[in-house]
Amino acid sequence: MTKIDDKSNPPHLDTENLIQAVDPPSSVTDSLFPMDSHEFPDQLLSSYDYELPSALIAQTPLSKRDGSRLLVVDSPTHHHCIFRDLPQLLQPGDLLVLNNTRVIPARLYGHKTTGAPVEVLLLEEKAPNCWLALVKPGRRIKLGATIIFTPNEQSDTSIASLTATVVERDEATRGRLLQFNVPEGESLEHLLNYYGQVPLPPYITDSEASPEQYQTVYAQHSGAIAAPTAGLHFTDELLEQLQAQGIQQASVTLHVGVGTFRPVEAEDITAHQMHGEWLEVPPATVDQIRETKARKGRVIAVGTTVVRALEGAAADGELQPFQGKTELFIYPGYQWRVVEGLITNFHLPRSSLLMLVSALIGRQRLLDLYQEAIQEQYRFYSFGDAMLILPEVRTN
Numbered sequence: 001m002t003k004i005d006d007k008s009n010p011p012h013l014d015t016e017n018l019i020q021a022v023d024p025p026s027s028v029t030d031s032l033f034p035m036d037s038h039e040f041p042d043q044l045l046s047s048y049d050y051e052l053p054s055a056l057i058a059q060t061p062l063s064k065r066d067g068s069r070l071l072v073v074d075s076p077t078h079h080h081c082i083f084r085d086l087p088q089l090l091q092p093g094d095l096l097v098l099n100n101t102r103v104i105p106a107r108l109y110g111h112k113t114t115g116a117p118v119e120v121l122l123l124e125e126k127a128p129n130c131w132l133a134l135v136k137p138g139r140r141i142k143l144g145a146t147i148i149f150t151p152n153e154q155s156d157t158s159i160a161s162l163t164a165t166v167v168e169r170d171e172a173t174r175g176r177l178l179q180f181n182v183p184e185g186e187s188l189e190h191l192l193n194y195y196g197q198v199p200l201p202p203y204i205t206d207s208e209a210s211p212e213q214y215q216t217v218y219a220q221h222s223g224a225i226a227a228p229t230a231g232l233h234f235t236d237e238l239l240e241q242l243q244a245q246g247i248q249q250a251s252v253t254l255h256v257g258v259g260t261f262r263p264v265e266a267e268d269i270t271a272h273q274m275h276g277e278w279l280e281v282p283p284a285t286v287d288q289i290r291e292t293k294a295r296k297g298r299v300i301a302v303g304t305t306v307v308r309a310l311e312g313a314a315a316d317g318e319l320q321p322f323q324g325k326t327e328l329f330i331y332p333g334y335q336w337r338v339v340e341g342l343i344t345n346f347h348l349p350r351s352s353l354l355m356l357v358s359a360l361i362g363r364q365r366l367l368d369l370y371q372e373a374i375q376e377q378y379r380f381y382s383f384g385d386a387m388l389i390l391p392e393v394r395t396n
Helices: 014-022 083-089 188-195 229-233 236-244 283-294 304-313 352-361 363-375
Strands: 069-073 078-082 095-099 101-103 107-112 117-127 130-136 146-149 163-170 175-181 221-224 248-254 277-281 299-302 322-326 341-345 386-389
Touching: 069 083, 069 363, 078 083, 083 236, 083 386, 095 283, 095 304, 117 146, 117 175, 130 163, 221 248, 229 341, 236 248, 248 283, 248 304, 277 304, 283 299, 299 304, 304 322, 304 341, 304 352, 341 352, 352 363, 352 386
Parallel strands: 069 386, 095 248, 095 299, 101 221, 299 341
Antiparallel strands: 069 078, 107 117, 107 146, 117 130, 130 175, 146 163, 163 175, 248 277, 277 322, 341 386
């Protein structure tokens, strides 16, 4: 059984493992945030705990993406379907909003000039060829150190060499700024195909997945360090069927980063600070959403990253085209502005993603549904099954 207790963090994506390796987080005691747990249970980190048998953590995606199970939640009932049933579960005039980010080969391995091994997870490009990254072991990587990267085994032996210099420490992420030394005539984006690997979450320990199985079929814009996993269930054929049913599609871009996966550490979750993630909500998508709402259609977000993008772009009260970063943290009590329904996977205990979905459906109902999903042997996490939360369920 996977049990998350009051003194541990869930086994998140490598970002968290590397964060703690770089600089273990300072402890936060309950006494810093006195509250009546009976009066404010939705604000307590421990209220988002549940037990999951490790056998239910999906290690490999299904051979047919749309063959995954789908827990459909309406009001006040719920029922069990298959993801390919989606055209019959939505209505003509509905709008699906997709995150078209693409996962980059963000994990690199190399060594210092002394020969000591180094692991790097790229987070965000800050300047040309200068990336914010999590580095392991961080405490041994001093400013000015050079990292010499090792190409993948299948790489062309004639590929250019790749090194980086540590130029700065970033306190917010406990990471480092790496200035890559890219040979003239080459691009870092090209070299990453030979030196980098698509990072899978650490709870996926025995997977037969190919890198493309950790990309959505509609991925376009490179920049994410993790996939928007709710979208992994779609096939080109299913998207065409939805279109034929009068269910429209629009896109946003949110490059999934450390903000999505950084663990919530404070027992009072309102003290948690999200790390910013870059997003773009284009004018065409804003127009589609406005038109959908005007004709009484429903806006269905495909994944929590789409939720953060749309609600982040509407932070001033009304949805507007937006390009920039969001640090939006959604938890119960949040007042929804754009999103009405949600397609999402099953999330880790105590995670900000579990809190976001709780804000839409209610924490206790969500945890009850998770218990039923466990009893029904649903597959959990990135390569697992999905949940469709229809608009009539939304709590506010």
